[in-house]
Amino acid sequence: MSDADRAAPQEDPVDAVRVAFVCVQNAGRSQMSAAFAERERDRRGLEDRVEILTGGTHPADHVHDVVVRLMDEEGFDLSDRTPGEISTAELETCDFVATMGCSTLELDTSGGVDVRDWALDDPDGADEDDARAIRDEIEERVVALFDEIEARAEGKGA
Template sequence: MCVRNAGRSQMATAFAERERDRRGLGDRVEILTGGTDPADEVHPVVVDAMAELDIDIADREPRAITTDEMATCDYVATMGCSTLELDPAAGVDVRDWALDDPHEQDLDAVREIRATVESNVVALFDEFSDPAEGETATDDERSQE
C-alpha cells in the first residue's frame, strides 16, 4: 500500500501476483492493493517500466484501502509513504520498504525502483512460502525476463 497507489504499490502487486502464480499459491494467497489518497491513474512511466518485463498494468486503476482491510492481512508492505497506523494487536506483519516515489522520474530511475520492488516481493514470498509447495524461478531464470 502507498498513498497514491499509482506506482510502487502497483509494481509490488504485479510482482506479488506473478510470484503467487509461479509458486502455485493461488488458492492460499490473496493480494490487496490500495492507497490512502488514490491517484486518478497509474503513472505512465511505471506502466512503461513494467511493460519492459512483459507485465501489463495499463488497465489497472488506483483504489482506496482502509485500515480495516489491512488489519485482515498477514503482511502489509508499505512503500515509505504510509499514513495509516495498524494496531499492533492486529497481528499484521508490516514492512516499510522506504522506496523512492517513481512519479515524475525518468525511466532509468523507475527501473531501479522496479528492481528493488521485485527483489523485496520475491524475498517476502521466500519467507512465508515453502519451496516444496510450488516451483519458483531461479535467479538465472529471473535475469532472463
C-alpha cells in the same frame, strides 16, 4: 476478488495468507509490487493460499505512465489497472502489509499484522534509469517476501 472467486469453493480462509501493498496514490510502487506478487503467487502455485490486496489512502486517477511503460518492459500490462482505496480495517486483516515509504497509516498490529516500510523512492517524476532501479528493487523485495509467505503457507497447509 471477483464475485466468482468468492463463490468458488476454497480452502478455509483462515489458512489463506493475506498480503497488501500500500502507498498514498496506489499509482506506482504498490501497483508494481502487486503485479510482481501476482506473478510470484502463480509461479509458486499459491493461488489458493495467498490473497493479494493493493490500495492507497488517497488514490490517483490512473497508474503513473512511467510505471505502465517500465512494467511493460517486464511483461506486465498495467494500463487497465485503476488505483483504489484501501481501509485500515482491511489492512488489519492481513498477515503482511508492505508500505512504500509514504504511508501515514497507524495499524493495530496486535492481531499479528507484520508491517514493513520498504522506504522506496517514488518512480513518478524520476528519470527512466532511476525508475527502473526502483522497479527492480521492488521485484527483489517481493520475491524475498514470497519466500517467507511460501514457508508460512506450507507450514499451515501440509
